[in-house]
Amino acid sequence: MGDIAAKLSSYNIFTNLIPGAVFAFIMKRLDIYDFGSLSAVVDVIMYYFLGVVVSRVGSVILQPVLNGIGFVKHDDYSKFIVAESKDPKIAVFLESSNLYRSICSVLLTTLAAYGVKLAAGYFAWSLRSIELGTVIFLLVLFLLSYRKQTMFIENRVQHHNQQP
Structure with missing residues (x-):
């Protein structure tokens, strides 16, 4: 466990792990979903994955919407x-910016999950259909994330x- 923690960069901790843990906490606190706890190692892995998901929601959904309405500009x-090569502080500011975007994404994703919970009760959706819908959403989200990352590369x- 110590080796894994040592290999996580501050970027991964602030952009993925912390937002994932906050998301799991809020989801449980609002009685939307309890991700449970099997062990400390499994919890860290789950929080990291949840953080990656909310970070991707921020990058693939929230950021383009905010760009589109002129709220942020790139x-x-x-x-x-x-x-960035001339000013190392830009990387620090970018990390902070991505943390804020991830926190906004945590809140947006929580609201969406709450909406799904309400709709599930109203339309009598089964847990299995919600899980399948979640898997399809994650597939599309990560396909779009893969495309975006490939474009950056x-x-x-x-x-x-x-360059000359």
């Missing part, structure tokens, strides 16, 4: 790469190939 990615490759 400059050209190649400008970001150049600026491609943009960095193109940026570095344009």
